[in-house]
Amino acid sequence: MPTLATTVNGLKFPNPFVIGSGPPGTNLSVINRAFREGWGGVIAKTVSLDSSKVVNVTPRYGKLYAADRQEVIGWENIELISDRPFGIWLDEFKKCKDSFPEGILIASIMEEFNKDSWIEIVERCQDAGVDAFELNFSCPHGLPERKMGAAMGQDPDVLEEVCGWVSSVARKPVWAKMTPNITHIEEPTRAALRGGCEGVSAINTIRSVIGVNLDTLRPEPSVEGYTTPGGYSSKAVKPIALRMCMEISTLIRNEFPGRTLSGLGGIETGEDAAQFILLGSDTVQVCTGVMKFGYECVKPMCDQLLAFMARHKFETLEDFKGKSLPYFTTHADLVRRQAERKAAQKAASAVKVVKSDGEWSGDEFVKQSDALSRG
Numbered sequence: 177m178p179t180l181a182t183t184v185n186g187l188k189f190p191n192p193f194v195i196g197s198g199p200p201g202t203n204l205s206v207i208n209r210a211f212r213e214g215w216g217g218v219i220a221k222t223v224s225l226d227s228s229k230v231v232n233v234t235p236r237y238g239k240l241y242a243a244d245r246q247e248v249i250g251w252e253n254i255e256l257i258s259d260r261p262f263g264i265w266l267d268e269f270k271k272c273k274d275s276f277p278e279g280i281l282i283a284s285i286m287e288e289f290n291k292d293s294w295i296e297i298v299e300r301c302q303d304a305g306v307d308a309f310e311l312n313f314s315c316p317h318g319l320p321e322r323k324m325g326a327a328m329g330q331d332p333d334v335l336e337e338v339c340g341w342v343s344s345v346a347r348k349p350v351w352a353k354m355t356p357n358i359t360h361i362e363e364p365t366r367a368a369l370r371g372g373c374e375g376v377s378a379i380n381t382i383r384s385v386i387g388v389n390l391d392t393l394r395p396e397p398s399v400e401g402y403t404t405p406g407g408y409s410s411k412a413v414k415p416i417a418l419r420m421c422m423e424i425s426t427l428i429r430n431e432f433p434g435r436t437l438s439g440l441g442g443i444e445t446g447e448d449a450a451q452f453i454l455l456g457s458d459t460v461q462v463c464t465g466v467m468k469f470g471y472e473c474v475k476p477m478c479d480q481l482l483a484f485m486a487r488h489k490f491e492t493l494e495d496f497k498g499k500s501l502p503y504f505t506t507h508a509d510l511v512r513r514q515a516e517r518k519a520a521q522k523a524a525s526a527v528k529v530v531k532s533d534g535e536w537s538g539d540e541f542v543k544q545s546d547a548l549s550r551g
């Protein structure tokens with residue numbers, strides 16, 4: 177029987193499915209629910225030291241439906257990080273670890289560009305018993321107006337410095353959560369890993385405008401008639417997330433062997449997860465999928481991933497992690513490979529013709545195949 181159990185940065189996950197930071201990990205009650213349903217780990221909603229600066233609005237979600245108007249394929253949100261007091265969160269982290277000592281509880285943290293603040297938030301969370309950290313350098317809306325979130329994640333120098341502050345005091349593994357709102361995701365990833373993070377998570381949401389209401393002419397989600405660009409998630413972002421995970425895994429293999437990747441963006445099935453692992457992810461996260469299908473979706477996802485492994489006779493996740501990475505190359509190389517294949521095919525059919533005519537000779541074969549490969 178294949179196993180989904182995996183150890184990543186020393187953390188023992190019963191399966192690779194981790195709740196991504198957001199509404200599904202917004203308080204103790206739902207985090208406990210996730211562990212009861214069998215999630216491999218939970219990344220809580222992002223916390224900061226002073227929640228009084230975090231003021232949410234409603235509505236804060238916008239949805240894109242498939243042509244059948246039934247299925248949500250894209251989801252925009254303008255939700256901020258947690259607006260619940262930090263003290264309450266610390267208490268909830270402790271209670272959660274008391275109830276689920278084996279559960280992997282990861283604190284997602286965000287602060288302003290201030291060394292003392294980052295050190296304080298790390299120390300207080302680890303004293304409360306969390307197992308690891310995810311640094312939110314990637315929320316694309318609201319927080320960047322305070323030079324936080326994606327504003328930090330888009331600046332490799334700032335990123336490296338902050339990761340260095342965190343790594344200097346963290347006694348637990350640290351993952352940096354990367355923004356897709358950048359041209360080359362390798363640059364901030366390299367900075368985070370140079371700064372000492374054990375791994376990265378990718379991707380956070382893609383800056384977006386979900387649509388414009390054709391009756392009111394107002395862009396959505398409309399708050400008192402106005403909006404601000406938000407973060408796009410769900411199924412529609414999976415191809416972009418896969419591309420970025422491929423780029424990050426390749427960088428990790430070449431420059432930072434041993435560091436890890438937690439892949440996310442549009443994962444809803446075990447088959448989606450298999451694709452992220454084939455492109456080098458150690459764990460996979462699900463956020464919007466849980467909002468669409470409920471916490472219990474982890475069970476079919478585990479079954480589907482196990483079925484995929486059984487079909488290919490993979491015993492462990494390690495057996496297929498990164499297995500599809502060697503099949504990426506340049507476009508020029510695709511052209512060369514295709515030309516070679518066509519030439520070989522023509523040569524093979526020339527052999528058949530010559531043989532069926534019963535006139536095969538070494539010289540003629542060489543002449544004919546040369547002519548064919550010249551087109």
Ligand SMILES: Cc1cc2nc3c(=O)[nH]c(=O)nc-3n(C[C@H](O)[C@H](O)[C@H](O)COP(=O)(O)O)c2cc1C
Pocket residue numbers: 196197198199221222251253255256257258284312315353379380381408409410411413440441442443461462463464465
């Ligand atoms: C409503 C909502 C709130 C989110 N809040 C956070 C957050 O507080 N911190 C964070 O790091 N990511 C947050 N995210 C981003 C998700 O963790 C994830 O990176 C992104 O949605 C892509 O994955 P998905 O398609 O599985 O949702 C949020 C996403 C949504 C939809």
